[in-house]
Amino acid sequence: MKLKVLLPTEVLIEKEVTKVIAEAEDGSFCLKPKHIDFVAALEPGLLSFETTDGREEFLAVDEGTLVKCGAEVLVSTANAVRGPNLGKLKDMVEKQFMIVGEKQKSVRSAVAKLEANLVRKFIDLGHE
Secondary structure, eight states: OEEEEEOSSOEEEEEEEEEEEEEETTEEEEEOTTSOOEEEEEOSEEEEEEETTSOEEEEEEOSEEEEEETTEEEEEESOEEEESSHHHHHHHHHHHHHHHHHHHHHHHHHHHHHHHHHHHHHHHHHHO
């Protein structure tokens, strides 16, 4: 099977694999090449896959969508982190989400300032 993991800004992974394990609302599931076509809404969690040379690799994924169609497995997610093993992946996820959290705080602050300025402009227009 060909696994392709798509982020909003890049293709994170495009590899031949023999197995994909992911997490949906009802629990985790495993896909192999001969499984029927399948669509699932992914929950935040681990996605693992086995490469054609037998190595198991891991991704931490945000919510997203997985589609298996024929020999292709497409995963679309807003955020994913790839790690060489589970221990390092945990550290990478914590660091990545801390960065994302700081960016979200910054964006929220900018939006709040814009809203406040907009309200002031409307008030000023009402007094003219």
